[in-house]
Each structure stands twice: as C-alpha cells, then as structure tokens.
Amino acid sequence: MNRLLPLIVIAGPTAVGKTEAGVRVSKKIHGEVISGDSMQVYRYMDIGTAKPTEEEMEGIPHHMLDIVTPGEDFNVARFQQMVERHIVQINDRGKVPVLVGGTGLYIRAVLDHYDFTPPGGDPSRRMELQEIAEKHGNRYLADMLKKTDRAAAERIHPNDRRRLIRALEVYYSTGRPISEFRYKAGEMLPKYNLAYFGLTMEREKLYKRIEQRVDDMISKGLVDEVKRLVEMGYGEQNTAMQALGYRELLDYLKGLCSLEEAVVLIKRNTRRFAKRQLTWFRRDTRIEWKNVDTYDSLEEIADEITAKAEGLFAKT
Numbered sequence: 001m002n003r004l005l006p007l008i009v010i011a012g013p014t015a016v017g018k019t020e021a022g023v024r025v026s027k028k029i030h031g032e033v034i035s036g037d038s039m040q041v042y043r044y045m046d047i048g049t050a051k052p053t054e055e056e057m058e059g060i061p062h063h064m065l066d067i068v069t070p071g072e073d074f075n076v077a078r079f080q081q082m083v084e085r086h087i088v089q090i091n092d093r094g095k096v097p098v099l100v101g102g103t104g105l106y107i108r109a110v111l112d113h114y115d116f117t118p119p120g121g122d123p124s125r126r127m128e129l130q131e132i133a134e135k136h137g138n139r140y141l142a143d144m145l146k147k148t149d150r151a152a153a154e155r156i157h158p159n160d161r162r163r164l165i166r167a168l169e170v171y172y173s174t175g176r177p178i179s180e181f182r183y184k185a186g187e188m189l190p191k192y193n194l195a196y197f198g199l200t201m202e203r204e205k206l207y208k209r210i211e212q213r214v215d216d217m218i219s220k221g222l223v224d225e226v227k228r229l230v231e232m233g234y235g236e237q238n239t240a241m242q243a244l245g246y247r248e249l250l251d252y253l254k255g256l257c258s259l260e261e262a263v264v265l266i267k268r269n270t271r272r273f274a275k276r277q278l279t280w281f282r283r284d285t286r287i288e289w290k291n292v293d294t295y296d297s298l299e300e301i302a303d304e305i306t307a308k309a310e311g312l313f314a315k316t
Contacts, residue, residue: 005091006313007192008098008305011036011107011281012199013274015209017298019052021199022100024302026060029098029309032090033057034083035064036101036110039243041079042070044229047222048245050213063090070229070240073162080109087192096309104280105155111191122173129165144168149177157242195309198287199301200278205293210274211267214245218263223249244270 008031010022022033035041039049043066051065063086068074083099087110090097101107108114133141142158145167152167170178200206226249234241236250245266252262281287288308290301 004190004193005087006096006309007087007111007194008096008309009036009107009111009194009196010098010100010199010305011104011197011287012102013206013277014050014102014270015213015274016199016201016206017292018100018102018199019050019056021298021302021305022098023052023056023058023060024299025305025309026096026098027058028302028306029096030094031096031098032061032063032093034086034090034097034099035062036083036099036103036107037064038074038076038079038103038106039240040065040101041067041074042240043068044232045070045225045240045243045246047217047220047225048243050217070234070238074240075163076106076109076114079106080114083110096313102277104277108284111194111196113191122169125172126165126169129168133161133165138164141165141168145171148172152178157239159236159242160239163239193313194286195305195312196284196286196288197305197308198281198289199292200289201292206274207271210270214263214267214270217245223252223259226250226253244273 008025008029010018010025012018025031026033037049039045040051041064042049045051052062064079064083067082087097087099099107099110129141132144138159138161141161141164142153142156145153145156145164148171149167156163156167158164167178170176201209222245226246229241229246230250230253236242236247241247241250248257248262248265248269251257252259257265290304292298292301295301
C-alpha cells in the first residue's frame with residue numbers, strides 16, 4: 001500500500017479564528033496554507049471575503065487565493081483538482097499542507113472521493129434550456145430544477161443560469177440528478193493521512209464576532225470595493241458577486257435599500273451562513289473539535305493541533 005500523504009485541515013464557521021490558527025499551526029509544523037474558501041479564489045474581492053493580508057500571513061505561503069477573476073467560471077471540480085496538486089507539491093517540498101476554510105463541500109471534495117465527471121451532455125437540450133431561460137428567466141429554470149433535483153436546486157443560486165442549465169441538462173440526458181455523480185466516499189479508502197480539526201465557540205459570542213467583522217469590513221472600505229467591481233463590469237450576473245456582503249451591497253448601490261439596511265442584512269445572512277456551516281461540519285465524525293472559549297489563546301489550540309498531527313504522521 002502506498003504511503004498516504006499527510007494533510008491537516010482546520011475548518012469551522014466564519015469569524016471563529018481559522019485563518020490565525022492555520023498560520024500558527026503552519027509556523028510550528030513547517031507548513032503551507034491552502035485556502036478552503038470558495039470566494040477567496042477571486043481577485044479584487046479582498047475585504048468581503050476576509051482574505052488574509054500579507055501581514056496576517058506572517059510569511060507563510062498561502063495557496064488558492066486570487067486565482068480567477070469574478071467573471072470566470074470556477075467550481076468545486078476545479079478546486080478539487082488544483083488543491084490535490086498543491087497537496088502533492090507541498091509534500092514534495094518537505095512541508096505539510098494545512099487546508100484552512102469554511103466551505104464544506106469544497107473541503108469534502110478534497111478529502112473524499114467525489115466524481116465530477118457526468119456525461120458530456122446534450123447540446124440540443126442545452127440550447128433548448130438556454131432559450132427557456134431567455135424567454136422566462138432564471139427563476140423559471142430554478143423551479144424546473146426543484147421538480148427534478150431538489151438537492152441541486154437548494155445548492156445552486158437562482159441567478160446562476162449556467163449551473164442551473166447544466167444540472168437540468170444532466171438530468172434530462174441521463175435520467176439521474178447531477179448530485180448522484182458526486183459522492184463516492186463510501187466505496188473508497190482514505191485519500192490522505194488526515195488530521196482534521198474544527199474550531200467552534202459559544203453561539204452568541206460567535207454572532208457578536210460576526211457582527212463586529214461586518215462593521216470592520218464596512219470601515220475598511222467594502223462599499224468602495226463593490227463599487228470598483230461594478231465599474232469593472234461585474235454584477236449580479238456573476239456567481240462571485242452573489243457572495244455574502246457583495247449581493248447586499250449591490251442592492252444598496254442600485255438604490256433598493258439604504259446602507260444601514262444592507263449592513264443589517266449582511267449580518268443576518270452571515271449569522272445564518274455560520275449556522276449552516278456548523279450543521280455541515282458536525283455531520284463529519286472525523287473532526288476533532290476545539291472550543292475556542294475553553295482556551296486562553298489560539299496559540300494554545302495551535303500547540304494541541306500540532307502535537308496531535310505530528311503524532312499521527314509519525315505513525316506512518
């Protein structure tokens with residue numbers, strides 16, 4: 001049996017302290033960070049995605065940041081392929097990859113055996129669906145998808161026409177929902193020598209941190225960041241601009257709400273997102289949870305993670 005490559009994962013809800021913990025662990029274990037965030041891949045979207053600054057990176061190499069523009073297609077399959085290459089390359093350099101983030105599906109696609117290769121599709125069916133979208137709008141496509149693949153409909157944003165069409169095309173071409181082509185973990189052996197940790201904290205404290213983070217983003221210039229993106233030609237037609245903080249401020253810039261109302265919505269939607277993140281990660285029994293509230297500092301948590309990972313990796 002081939003030796004499994006070591007991999008540390010630090011996951012959890014937004015604003016819990018993952019970025020700092022990832023840097024601290026990397027400094028202790030001679031590691032490099034791989035971002036596990038689906039929005040930090042986009043250039044020009046720095047403040048709203050809480051992308052780490054050079055100062056926050058503390059000299060630790062970070063990967064999967066700023067790799068595509070907001071107008072480019074990017075999906076979990078591309079993420080999986082790119083991260084798997086980074087894991088090999090980092091190990092080849094004699095370092096330890098530390099995957100840090102809160103996008104559950106993206107992280108799971110790296111850790112487990114997901115198949116993102118459904119049949120090539122039906123061009124004529126695709127054209128027909130595009131015509132339906134032009135005539136009736138994206139919401140009509142979303143309603144069609146709800147009737148055939150509810151799991152995909154809940155995962156795909158109603159404005160993401162390309163992915164709606166792809167999911168419908170796969171269903172009508174194969175008779176199977178696109179979600180059936182994805183998860184095959186139960187059939188396969190582990191992919192990595194995995195040390196998997198989750199950070200959490202008391203819910204109300206987390207929500208206060210989220211609200212403070214949103215206020216900090218606004219004070220750092222998030223509104224101007226969204227304005228620049230609009231001036232560059234990006235808008236609600238781009239999947240990237242449906243990210244938390246961006247879609248609400250797009251409505252503000254269009255005059256659909258006040259800035260104060262947009263900020264309230266960002267905070268509410270981010271709290272709800274954090275709750276969904278926790279629900280997703282808590283289903284994974286491989287995660288060893290660290291309650292931030294019970295430690296004096298993230299340094300103490302990083303010490304524990306490093307010791308546990310080193311012990312695990314030394315056994316193979």
